[in-house]
Amino acid sequence: MSTPAPWIAQQSRQLLAQRGHAWLLQGPSGLGQYELALALVRAWLCEAPGEEGACGLCPSCHAIGVRTHADLCVLMPEAVMLELGWPLDEKSQSELDEKKRKPSKEIRIEAMRDAIEFAQRTSARGRGKAVLVFPAERMNNVTANALLKTLEEPPGDVRFVLASEAAHLLLPTIRSRCLGHTMLWPEAAAAQAWLQDQGLAAADAAVLLRAAGGRPEDALRFAASGRDPAHWRALPRAMARGEVSAVKDWAPAQLIDALHKLCHDLLAAQAGAAPRFFDAAELPAALSSTALIVWSKELAAASRTAEHPFNSGLMLEDLVSRARAALNCKA
Numbered sequence: 001m002s003t004p005a006p007w008i009a010q011q012s013r014q015l016l017a018q019r020g021h022a023w024l025l026q027g028p029s030g031l032g033q034y035e036l037a038l039a040l041v042r043a044w045l046c047e048a049p050g051e052e053g054a055c056g057l058c059p060s061c062h063a064i065g066v067r068t069h070a071d072l073c074v075l076m077p078e079a080v081m082l083e084l085g086w087p088l089d090e091k092s093q094s095e096l097d098e099k100k101r102k103p104s105k106e107i108r109i110e111a112m113r114d115a116i117e118f119a120q121r122t123s124a125r126g127r128g129k130a131v132l133v134f135p136a137e138r139m140n141n142v143t144a145n146a147l148l149k150t151l152e153e154p155p156g157d158v159r160f161v162l163a164s165e166a167a168h169l170l171l172p173t174i175r176s177r178c179l180g181h182t183m184l185w186p187e188a189a190a191a192q193a194w195l196q197d198q199g200l201a202a203a204d205a206a207v208l209l210r211a212a213g214g215r216p217e218d219a220l221r222f223a224a225s226g227r228d229p230a231h232w233r234a235l236p237r238a239m240a241r242g243e244v245s246a247v248k249d250w251a252p253a254q255l256i257d258a259l260h261k262l263c264h265d266l267l268a269a270q271a272g273a274a275p276r277f278f279d280a281a282e283l284p285a286a287l288s289s290t291a292l293i294v295w296s297k298e299l300a301a302a303s304r305t306a307e308h309p310f311n312s313g314l315m316l317e318d319l320v321s322r323a324r325a326a327l328n329c330k331a
């Protein structure tokens with residue numbers, strides 16, 4: 001298992017120095033909520049934990065490394081379990097293998113019932129037990145209420161960490177039962193160095209970190225999903241020329257996200273602020289503020305239908321043509 005990024009290690013030390021049987025880690029996506037949650041449960045269950053957290057060498061650390069720790073219950077939507085390499089229970093796995101259904105995007109009530117039963121059992125290794133919930137906002141009301149009862153009266157030796165990328169969506173009663181921790185933003189230099197340690201070239205890391213708005217985990221995900229840094233840099237020009245071919249493989253939601261970022265930077269430039277997601281040199285200058293504001297409203301409206309577009313090809317064309325109009329409307 002790779003060592004956590006320095007800003008995650010720092011937050012882990014800080015949280016481990018405090019008592020608490022239920023933590024809620026909150027902040028926007030890409031700041032390492034899952035990594036921090038995992039660092040906490042590893043340290044809680046470790047047989048020889050130090051100030052830095054888990055030792056990384058004991059049988060407990062090893063069991064978490066190979067994702068089979070009897071005292072750790074990981075509660076995630078199945079799609080996220082699969083993405084992060086956690087095994088599903090036998091029944092769910094066979095239902096998916098037989099294509100009876102698709103991997104769930106929510107935390108299933110069945111998984112929650114198993115977790116509650118797990119919380120009642122005695123610890124197998126004698127270091128207590130841990131439940132990791134991620135992303136915690138993917139619980140529906142029924143699932144969240146089931147968890148709430150256990151959070152209110154936790155069996156003695158179980159600790160919880162809920163990691164969320166949208167904590168405002170959680171039941172207030174869940175939030176109030178946890179100690180909250182707001183994820184820290186890493187310094188740009190530390191994030192850049194970490195991305196290079198993960199194997200990205202310096203120039204690519206810089207572009208992707210910008211594209212991700214400074215969130216290193218998101219930047220790494222962009223790299224893993226094949227997002228080309230040169231392509232990102234060229235995006236403003238391609239959109240100004242109305243080139244649909246430049247984004248033909250994108251999902252509408254992905255394009256809307258990118259155009260929102262472009263529109264944000266252009267509006268920032270109008271206000272004399274530095275761009276955040278793109279290099280200033282790549283941005284068209286002297287555009288009409290009115291056209292940009294209209295465009296920004298169009299994007300907000302489009303994002304409401306992007307999850308279920310009627311026809312994604314047509315939606316991409318429409319998005320590009322609106323982008324082209326805004327990017328060619330001079331002040």
Ligand SMILES: [Zn+2]
Nearest residue numbers: 046055058061
């Ligand atoms: Zn250990």
